[in-house]
Amino acid sequence: MVSAASTVPVRSVYVHAPFCARRCQYCDFAVKVRQVGDVDGWTAALAGELRAVSRDGRFPLAPALGTLYVGGGTPSLLGPDCMGALARLLGPGRLADPALEWTAEANPESFSPEVATAWRAAGVNRVSLGVQSFTESALRWMGRLHGPAGARRAVEIARRAGLDDLSVDLIFALPDEANRVWKADLDAVLALEPPHVSLYGLTVEVGTPLGKSVAEGRVRVASEERYREEYLYAVECLTAEGYVHYEVSNFARSGHDSQHNRVYWGGAAYLGIGNGAHSFSEPLRRWNLRDWDDYARVAATGELPVASQEMVGAAARQLERVWLWLRTDHGVPWDQLNGPARRVVRRWLKTGLALRSDEDGREHLRLTPAGWLLLDRLAVDLDQALGGVPEERDQESSRGYYL
Ligand code: SF4
Structure with missing residues (x-):
């Protein structure tokens, strides 16, 4: 049973944009394939959800947001006007903090100069480009719609529009077929x-075209050894060029860390709106209907389009906190480690999986790339x-279902 209400003012919002012109062969995200994004349908559904969120009261939005992240899907498929429309929905006052980090994801094939200029004018100040590779054969193998020249052009378009704070995503550990x-x-x-680079190892999800090809033996996934080699090689190249490896998958020039992701990793409250979006305000976590049509139908009625929720119990919270601590370069404060934990981490220190570092005069334990x-x-x-409690003994954990 879900009992406790969560009323911490929320300063970070994730907005899901569901449309993609084609599904990439490895993709398991909450995507609706459409050639053109339905910006009116999207904003109508978000408006309905925001009304329901406000009535529900468990994720009250702060008067000014600190971070806003529009991900997908392919937000750029929604065209130039979508970010202005989103700003009107959230209320311009909420986006008035000069320190607001407003990120939007874009794919090169739909990121035109008109889109970039309109987004910048609406207040977007950071763009994350889904580049994935600069190799023609690899892009074709993945099912991407852009080529290497498109990726370079997208970077130039962003910069011309004043969107210098940009991130480029790359996928590693592709099968041999991708050449x-x-x-x-x-x-x-x-x-x-780019001031920020994110690296993601290819994972094979059941139900995707890639999952089927692997199950039928038509594609062989990269070996663990190659996964490791490519990851460590990338870390070496990027850090040699001055990027700070500040989280397992993320690298940034000084001052260009993703503040929105820091909210997730720090365990702070955030609201997610749109199909499949997750929200969290300790101890409550809930997530929306994943299918766009189901989500839009419920949101249009002004009901919460929530699929499910849970109260995260003490044991799950501790494991999650440890996992989040270890993800970033802040690591675990040394004084949080008890005797048995120090015995464990001494083994990591000896084998090069972790190191001790000093942060603001406080000693921390952080993982090395090999540890990550x-x-x-x-x-x-x-x-x-x-002293983690096995989940079956964690009486605090409970689940509740709306639908
Ligand atoms: S562009 Fe991104 S979200 Fe869309 S299908 Fe490809 S991987 Fe999935």
């Missing part, structure tokens, strides 16, 4: 000098050493 040369892709991204490759396992080990 990708990882070094060439890293050289290409470095030549563009084992993040999930190490988080479980540390949680258990800290």
